[in-house]
Amino acid sequence: MSRNRRRFFQDAAFFGAGFLGLAESLGGNTPGNDPQTARKTEQGRHPSPHDKKQVAPVPAGPDSFLPMVAPDLANLPHEVDGGVKVFRLVAEPVKRKIAPFKTIDVWGYNGSCPGPTIQVQQGDRVRIIFENKLPESTSIHWHGLEVPIEQDGVPWISQKPIAPGEKYVYEFTVHQEGTFFYHSHGAMQEMMGMIGFFVAHPERTYKPRADHDFGVILQEWAVLPNNSVPNTAAMEYNWLTFNGVSAPAITPMIAKLGSRVRLRIINMGMDHHPIHLHGNQFVLTGTEGGRAPESTWYPMNTVLVGVAQARVVEFEAKYPGSWMVHCHLPHHMMNNMMDLLRDRAIQTANTTDAKALGQMETLAQSVPFEHVHHSPIAENANRVPGFPQDAFMEMGMDDAVVKPETHGLPANWSAGMMGMMTLVRVLPDKEYQEMMKRIAGSKTDEKVEHPHSS
Numbered sequence: 001m002s003r004n005r006r007r008f009f010q011d012a013a014f015f016g017a018g019f020l021g022l023a024e025s026l027g028g029n030t031p032g033n034d035p036q037t038a039r040k041t042e043q044g045r046h047p048s049p050h051d052k053k054q055v056a057p058v059p060a061g062p063d064s065f066l067p068m069v070a071p072d073l074a075n076l077p078h079e080v081d082g083g084v085k086v087f088r089l090v091a092e093p094v095k096r097k098i099a100p101f102k103t104i105d106v107w108g109y110n111g112s113c114p115g116p117t118i119q120v121q122q123g124d125r126v127r128i129i130f131e132n133k134l135p136e137s138t139s140i141h142w143h144g145l146e147v148p149i150e151q152d153g154v155p156w157i158s159q160k161p162i163a164p165g166e167k168y169v170y171e172f173t174v175h176q177e178g179t180f181f182y183h184s185h186g187a188m189q190e191m192m193g194m195i196g197f198f199v200a201h202p203e204r205t206y207k208p209r210a211d212h213d214f215g216v217i218l219q220e221w222a223v224l225p226n227n228s229v230p231n232t233a234a235m236e237y238n239w240l241t242f243n244g245v246s247a248p249a250i251t252p253m254i255a256k257l258g259s260r261v262r263l264r265i266i267n268m269g270m271d272h273h274p275i276h277l278h279g280n281q282f283v284l285t286g287t288e289g290g291r292a293p294e295s296t297w298y299p300m301n302t303v304l305v306g307v308a309q310a311r312v313v314e315f316e317a318k319y320p321g322s323w324m325v326h327c328h329l330p331h332h333m334m335n336n337m338m339d340l341l342r343d344r345a346i347q348t349a350n351t352t353d354a355k356a357l358g359q360m361e362t363l364a365q366s367v368p369f370e371h372v373h374h375s376p377i378a379e380n381a382n383r384v385p386g387f388p389q390d391a392f393m394e395m396g397m398d399d400a401v402v403k404p405e406t407h408g409l410p411a412n413w414s415a416g417m418m419g420m421m422t423l424v425r426v427l428p429d430k431e432y433q434e435m436m437k438r439i440a441g442s443k444t445d446e447k448v449e450h451p452h453s454s
C-alpha cells in the first residue's frame with residue numbers, strides 16, 4: 001500500500017464507521033495504527049480504535065502469508081517484542097559444502113552462506129540485533145528497502161563500521177512488499193558470500209495467489225584447485241551456485257500439478273544470469289522494486305537477472321515432469337572445468353572406449369563420486385578437431401546427492417547437471433502427497449536450525 005493510501009485510511013479512521021465501510025469496500029487495510037504497536041501477534045489483525053466503542057464490525061487484518069522456500073537455506077527465526085519482530089543476525093566465517101567433494105571457506109551469517117532468509121510482512125516493525133564475528137569491520141545494507149538513512153548500513157555515510165566483536169541494532173518499519181536482500185556493503189565481503197533474502201510479503205495476498213513460493217540466490221566463485229578460499233578479486237569463475245550449492249547437489253523444487261508456482265531469483269555477484277525454465281512459459285510479476293502490475297506481464301521462459309536485481313516469475317505448473325531451471329550462460333552450466341578436462345585427457349589418452357572406461361573407473365576410486373555412466377565416444381574421436389567438448393556430461397553422482405526430493409528421478413540423472421541448474425518437479429497429486437511425506441519424514445532426523453539461531 002502506498003503511503004498516500006495508508007494516510008487516507010488513517011484519516012478515514014477519524015471519520016468513523018462510514019469511511020471504514022468505504023475502506024473495506026476498496027479492499028483496503030484496517031484503519032491506521034502505528035505498525036510498531038499494532039501487530040501484537042504474528043498473523044493477528046490490527047487493533048482498531050473502534051474496538052472499544054463497538055460501532056462497527058472489526059475489519060479483518062492482513063492476510064496470512066505463504067512463506068517462501070529457498071532450497072538448501074534455512075529461515076531466520078524471530079521473537080516478537082511488543083509488536084516488533086526481532087531477528088538476530090551474526091556475521092561470521094562459514095564452511096559451505098557446495099558439492100559432495102567440495103567445501104569452501106566463505107563468509108556468511110548464522111553459520112550459513114548465503115545467510116538465512118528473513119521473512120516479514122508489509123507493515124511489520126522489525127529489529128535486527130546484529131553481531132560481527134568477522135575479523136574485520138562490516139555493516140548490513142537493506143537492499144531495496146526504504147528505510148531511514150541511519151538504517152541504510154553504509155560505513156561512514158550512514159553509520160560507523162561495526163568493529164569485530166561489536167553488536168549493532170537496526171530497526172525500521174517495512175512499508176513495502178517484495179523481494180529484497182540484506183548484504184554487507186563491502187564489495188569483497190559480498191563476493192565472500194555475505195548476502196541473504198529479505199522477503200516482505202504483502203498485506204493482502206497477491207492476485208492470482210501462488211501455491212508454491214521458491215527463492216534462489218545466484219552466486220559465483222573462483223576457487224583454484226586445492227584451495228578452499230574464493231578469490232574475491234577474480235573475474236572468471238569455476239563454481240556457480242544456487243543458494244550456495246552447485247548442481248547436482250541443489251535440492252529440487254517440488255510443485256503440485258495444477259498449482260501456481262512463484263520463483264524469486266536474486267543476484268549478488270559479478271555476472272548477469274539468464275535463468276531459463278524448460279517446458280513452460282512464465283510471466284515476470286515483480287522486480288527488486290516490488291510487484292509489477294498485471295498489465296505489464298507477457299509470456300517468456302528466460303529472465304535475465306542482473307547484478308543487484310531481483311526477478312520474480314510465476315507459472316502454472318500444468319505439465320507433469322522434472323523441468324530444468326538453469327542459467328543459460330554455457331560456462332555457468334558447468335563447474336571446475338579444468339579438473340574435468342584433465343580427467344577427460346586421461347581418458348582420451350586411449351583410443352578404445354573400454355580402456356577409457358577402465359581409466360575413468362580407476363579415477364572414480366580416487367574421488368568420492370561414482371562413475372555410473374560413460375558417454376560413448378567415437379573410435380576416431382581424437383582425430384576430430386575440437387574434441388573433447390562433453391567433459392562435463394559424463395560423471396553421474398546420484399548416490400552422493402541423494403535426498404527425498406530426488407526420489408524417483410531416472411538413473412544417472414545427475415550426470416547432466418552442473419553449476420546453476422536445478423529442477424522443478426511437477427508431480428500429480430498422489431505422487432506429490434507421497435513426496436511431502438517423504439520430505440517430512442527426513443526432516444525429523446535433520447538438524448535444520450543453525451548454531452546461532454535461537
Ligand SMILES: [Cu+2]
Nearest residue numbers: 273327329332
Ligand atoms: Cu549464469
